[in-house]
Amino acid sequence: MMTPPRMGATHLCTKTGTTRAYVLHPFAICLLVPVVLLAACRQDMHDQPRFKPLRQSDFFADLRSARLPVQGTVARGQLHEDSYFYTGKLGNNPGDYMPFPVTEEVLARGQQRFNIYCAPCHSRLGDGNGMIPQRGFRHPPSYHDERLRKAPLGYFFDVMTNGFGAMPDYASQIPVRDRWCIVAYIRALQLSQGATAADVPPGQKVPSEPPVFGEPGSGATPTPTIDGEQR
């Protein structure tokens, strides 16, 4: 916020010989007092000399206040003892088992994370026709072709962790356990696309009931603009 303009002070100093000055005095004071008070209470406490996340630091050459751990150090609880859990590999080859039991909760988590991080390219069906390839990114392969149907689980984990072809790695965006949840969900997605009516448990509906609330981007809810007008 700006400091109050100086011109107010000249009003306070005008001679009091005219009636106009009498009217101006309380007027100017009333205007100035809140301005001065409000101006005084903004700055220093608002911007304290401490680091919030991603705040700039002039001390370091790259201007980052957040620093990487010193090389060769391991923070508590971050030792990657279980190498299969962190790499998906047994020796040099991808393993074909999940490092933890797959429950409904794991699959639900996997579905949610898949729809956030993978669906933009791979689409929610896993056929590779997501929005980003439609806009020019190289098409990813469908999960439902022969090669990927037979790929071991650890392979998917490795691709998410290190990237593959045009696909960048997602190691920084998706935590390790979530990557495994997504692996489980991809396998479920592959099974679902090859499923028959006989695989549906009795009492379940196919297709499932539509969601109660509109999903983002599904067109289930109208598109009001900020002004409340339809576009």
Place this chain on the structure above:
Amino acid sequence: MQIFHRSTNTISRATIFGAVFIIAILLWGSIQWQRSPYVTYAKVARPQPVPFSHQHHVAGLGIDCRYCHTSVETSSFAGIPPTKTCMNCHSQIWSGAPMLEPVRESFRSGKSLVWNRVNDLPDFVYFNHSIHINKGVGCDTCHGPVDRMPLMFNYASLQMEWCLDCHRAPEKYLRPREQVFNMRYEQPSSDKPATLDGKQYTDQLSLGTDLVHKYNLRSVADITSCSTCHR
């Protein structure tokens, strides 16, 4: 001797009577001014090194908030994506666009892009994103219709009265957890009832009151206590 002109009588009477109103109007005016975008910058788009459009990426492409703001569910800070997240797609899409040159330059050199903070709370306020997300406060409840913002601005004043509006009566705003990231969520109404845990709701207050219990919200006395936010 007559010092003052006769008209002074009228003026002074009018002034005494009018002063009450003038002072009241000035006080009201200064309060409104203090709440206005001139001070709060609410709904004022900030200049950025790259004119990033949330509207295009969220509404146009259907990318989830969490694709970029990865830490919003688990951390106090939602996270501004690193340049690499931009390059996940823009290594191939619009890879020659002059508008995106600062992004490519940052990726090549490893120097951070310096974005202008839009939703900047004062440093004397403790704020944690994850608790709000996990208790059912939708993104757009505070951030407004981000999916309709071509350039980013803060939707709310971020003033204390605004925080307290919700902390005093959270049931007015809460929504089911799985709807938090739905930018087109609508509160239940008699036209569009919502079902949660097998119960149908036709108004926000009954849904919100049940969610307050379901998500174990602290009491209003607790969440309006000074030290909850000023710790």
